[in-house]
Amino acid sequence: MTENTVLQNDFLWGASTSAYQVEGANLEDGKGPSCQDVKTVPEGTSDLTVCADHYHRYKEDIALMAEMGFKAYRFSIAWSRVIPNGTGKVNPKGIEFYSSLIDECIKYGIEPIITLFHFDMPAALDERGSWSNRDSIDWFANYAKTMFENFGDRVKYWLTINEQNMLTMVGPLIGTMVLPENCENPLKEIYTQNHHMLVAQAKAMAICHEILPEAKIGPAPNIGIVYPESCKPEDIIAAQNANALRNWLYLDAYVFGRYNNLVWSWLKSKDALPKVEDGDFDILKSGKPDFIGFNYYSTATAKEWEGEAEEGGALSQQENGGEEGLFKGVHNPYLQKSEFGWEIDPVGFRSTFREIYSRYHLPMIITENGLGAYDTLTEDKKIHDDYRIEYLRKHIEQIKLAAEDGCEIMGYCPWSAIDLISTHEGMVKRYGFIYVDRDEFDLKSMERIPKDSFYWYKKVIASNGEDLD
Ligand code: BG6
DSSP, X not given: OOSSOSSOTTOEEEEEOOHHHHTOOTTOTTOOOBHHHHSOOOTTSOOSSSTTOHHHHHHHHHHHHHHHTOSEEEEEOOXXXXXXXXXXXXXXXXXXXXHHHHHHHHHTTOEEEEEEESSOOBHHHHTTTGGGXXXXXXXXXXXXXXXXXXXXXXXXXXXXXXXXXXXXHHHHHHTOOXXXXXXXXXXXXXXXHHHHHHHHHHHHHHHHHHHOTTXXXXXXXXXXXXXXXXXXXXXXXXXXXXXXXXXXXXXXXXHHSSOOHHHHHHHHHTTOOOOOOTTHHHHHHHOOOSXXXXXXXXXXXXXXOOXXXXXXXXXXXXXXXXXXXXXXXXOOTXXXXXXXXXXXXXXXXXXXXHHHHHHHOOOEEXXXXXXXXXXXXXXXXXXXXXXXXXXXXXXXXXXXXXXXXXXXXXEEOOBOSBOOOOSXXXXXXXXXXXXXXXXXXXXXXXXXEEOHHHHHHHHHHHTTXXXXX
């Protein structure tokens, strides 16, 4: 490792995946179905039965990650693989799988970073009301405790809930939102679910600190600052509203154990305050993160609200039409877009670090960042993904600038270690350093082929971020 680099010498270089998008073996070895296994997948996209078949090929995959020089691998545990019904009986085969996966990482000196919940509620718990059911707080806390007890001897870094803000804002799109039949006040219901998640993850953090004093735990929301479209004062107010709704609601609750006042007032005006019980704020305050993990793909831009309510609403994790009365989402003319329509904003990455750090003063780790693109396998079995290298290079440059700004940054785990199935755009939207030879519906050879970005990232890691050419 190069000495005297901008980034700390123990910087956690790695990459991320999630269980339901990468593992496959979705009902094998006693795994119960999750909401992802019972949802209707978007037309023209693969189902989630095989994915990258990581469940069977993890040894080969981890060996490739080790070849890149990974210091960390962020993956998630499928709750219904270890506790098939979400509560009750533990599945020994599920425990065995993650135990071997962890050991395989450690064998190569790769730090496992475990996400407890990444978009895959056990289907049995969805049938019991999912996050609408107040019991979900204890379901999750007990599941988390079981994971700490089984893997805490080897796992130092834990993440609670992946993109809780997106579960709340675009749940139907990623197949996670369950509302009670004939729900009379959906907004209130959604923010009550969100409240249950806040309390559940705080409980999990407190339990982690109690039983694993050496471990570190944090959240993993999707954070990207929202710019005002202009310096018109009303646009500034709109951007503040959008930031509160998308970003600060979550981080304020995780770190300070309280609700963001702008969001609270808005929910009150809509008769949609979450159902809060006595003692909830004490629980929120009792579970403090050791660091902030966040996923960053882009920023957003907002102006004063105008138009009809139907023109608003979140469209994907990165696109938002706005919220009646609060803000209107607009495109940023200074930014280019990916092939899948997401704006690309490396400089916004730096601003996002600065903003998070100045608000919360906790170390940060990037738990996702990356470019979804159509990759082409050449006849001589190469993938020339210079566009991905360009994207990652520009973002790493901004990490270094943010570190020079005094932001404490612990690591970088872009999306994704290996090709996997996108949340709603199938296999063709690839993110990995490692190509998986399969199509949307044709499983082909499933061979693993390092992309050009694989060799580039290897150099980046070896030089601790100094060699970005
Ligand atoms: C994040 C999720 O929202 O973005 C991942 O945590 C997801 O699960 C990633 O795959 C990229 O989004 P998409 O929709 O392109 O798969």
